[in-house]
Amino acid sequence: MQIQRCEMNTVHLKIGEVAKQLGVATGKLRYYESLGLIKAASRHTTNGYRYYDDEAIQQVTFIKKAQSIGFSLDDIQQILTLKRTGLPPCQFVKDVLSDKIDRIKSQIQQLQQMQHELESYHTEWRKPDNGHQSGSSTICHLIEGVNRSELTTIDIKKR
Numbered sequence: 001m002q003i004q005r006c007e008m009n010t011v012h013l014k015i016g017e018v019a020k021q022l023g024v025a026t027g028k029l030r031y032y033e034s035l036g037l038i039k040a041a042s043r044h045t046t047n048g049y050r051y052y053d054d055e056a057i058q059q060v061t062f063i064k065k066a067q068s069i070g071f072s073l074d075d076i077q078q079i080l081t082l083k084r085t086g087l088p089p090c091q092f093v094k095d096v097l098s099d100k101i102d103r104i105k106s107q108i109q110q111l112q113q114m115q116h117e118l119e120s121y122h123t124e125w126r127k128p129d130n131g132h133q134s135g136s137s138t139i140c141h142l143i144e145g146v147n148r149s150e151l152t153t154i155d156i157k158k159r
Contacts, residue, residue: 012042012051022060029060037063037077070100121146 019026029052032038038059041050059080066076075096082089125142138144 012053013057015041015050015052018052018057018060022057022064024060024064032060032063035073035077037073037080071096 013021015026015029019029029038030050033040039053039056041052041056043050063073063076066079067073071079079089079093082092121142
């Protein structure tokens with residue numbers, strides 16, 4: 001591990017070392033830097049390597065924690081901007097969290113409605129086909145017989 005000591009004995013780590021320590025790709029660190037989410041790396045004049053200090057490591061750790069609880073990079077950018085301008089970001093965090101909870105509640109309601117609908121189809125479709133002829137012009141009469149007034153879908157991941 002190559003450690004660069006700079007101003008006032010602050011430890012600076014190369015980009016690969018920071019990535020390994022924090023479990024993120026080096027490309028992600030460059031991306032965060034390009035968005036202004038983390039402090040720009042200092043560059044060694046001789047070798048051109050990027051060196052990150054403790055503040056950048058703290059910022060990446062914050063970003064990972066915020067993402068793990070559902071905050072987007074836009075949300076995180078706003079939090080960091082508030083902090084950098086001297087404003088307390090915690091009220092913004094509370095407001096965003098409230099909005100996220102409301103969206104999740106709505107999604108749960110939609111999923112429960114979809115589950116009920118799918119269970120109804122499942123029950124109906126378990127009945128004999130009532131003489132449906134294979135080879136007709138339909139692809140699958142079960143799906144073609146679905147009568148939904150609103151043709152919206154909810155993204156349900158495959159098993």
